Amino acid sequence: MKHELSIAEVLSQVEKTVQPHFGKGRPADYIPELQRVDPRKFGMAVKMVSGAEYVVGDADEPFSAQSVTKLFALGIALNRIGDEVWTRVGKEPSGTPFNFLSQLEHEGGLPRNPFINAGALAVTDMLMRVAKRSDALVRDYMGFLAQSSLTIDEDVAASEVETAHKNRAIANLMKGAGTITHDVEAVIAAYCRQCAITISCRDLARAALPLAAGGFSPVVEETVFPERLARRLNALMLTCGLYDSVGSFAYRVGLPAKSGVGGGIVAVIPGQATIAVWSPELDRFGTSVVGFAALEAFSQITNCSVL
Numbered sequence: 001m002k003h004e005l006s007i008a009e010v011l012s013q014v015e016k017t018v019q020p021h022f023g024k025g026r027p028a029d030y031i032p033e034l035q036r037v038d039p040r041k042f043g044m045a046v047k048m049v050s051g052a053e054y055v056v057g058d059a060d061e062p063f064s065a066q067s068v069t070k071l072f073a074l075g076i077a078l079n080r081i082g083d084e085v086w087t088r089v090g091k092e093p094s095g096t097p098f099n100f101l102s103q104l105e106h107e108g109g110l111p112r113n114p115f116i117n118a119g120a121l122a123v124t125d126m127l128m129r130v131a132k133r134s135d136a137l138v139r140d141y142m143g144f145l146a147q148s149s150l151t152i153d154e155d156v157a158a159s160e161v162e163t164a165h166k167n168r169a170i171a172n173l174m175k176g177a178g179t180i181t182h183d184v185e186a187v188i189a190a191y192c193r194q195c196a197i198t199i200s201c202r203d204l205a206r207a208a209l210p211l212a213a214g215g216f217s218p219v220v221e222e223t224v225f226p227e228r229l230a231r232r233l234n235a236l237m238l239t240c241g242l243y244d245s246v247g248s249f250a251y252r253v254g255l256p257a258k259s260g261v262g263g264g265i266v267a268v269i270p271g272q273a274t275i276a277v278w279s280p281e282l283d284r285f286g287t288s289v290v291g292f293a294a295l296e297a298f299s300q301i302t303n304c305s306v307l
């Protein structure tokens, strides 16, 4: 990062820059419980590999992590199951919305990547071999990395299970193709509970820090996964982390990142820091409008892009 301002000054400048973007998006409405959140919330946290931490706004308020959890679920799967994961899910960008169905059928029930819903459901199915409660496994892993105790929002989980019609269609298609082995309802329940994990920006930036530090966690003070895995997760985020808007994100921000429909985005500056941002109003791709704008402003001011 090359800039003249302190990170604290950068964050307050970013907060000012994003103000005109409020009101441009809408909180996720297909999961009814997510609409209860105040749309004007905004929080951001930067955690440096050196240990320093900077926050602005609602950075300590837990929000629904949603698809951001897919990053950690994949990390566990690659750590515990290894390359066998890639027999059930690909590594290519999908160019389609996160819950797109016809591409999956066209490609024989093999999801394009682990971050679209189909791929994440396949990862959940694999994690169910590792732990009886795969959602608790992911929650506890994220909590361990953040050194914080995280919870699953039962109301959000129930709301999503009730309305997961599209995800059920995806899971049924994969069950028919053999990509999913467990009972479809059990996989849906575990997946929805995983998505309902809540985390604050401060904890999310801490949890992702090994991705910026070659697998070492300055928070836990130990190596939590191999350097190779950190590189691979960053590569997948850069190419697949924001679904069908991953190209514009790379163009405007230039950092590996993972978004979720709760309005959270986590981004990695390899070798330097992680950034977590949260604001509930989404664009049509399911990405936080204000979060995207905040990361764009941050990368422009600090010149931290990897590209």
Ligand SMILES: NC(=O)CC[C@H](N)C(=O)O
Binding pocket: 066, 067, 068, 098, 099, 117, 160, 167, 192, 195, 259, 260, 261, 262, 286
């Ligand atoms: N992009 C997202 O955050 C999607 C996650 C959400 N739980 C879903 O399955 O639809």
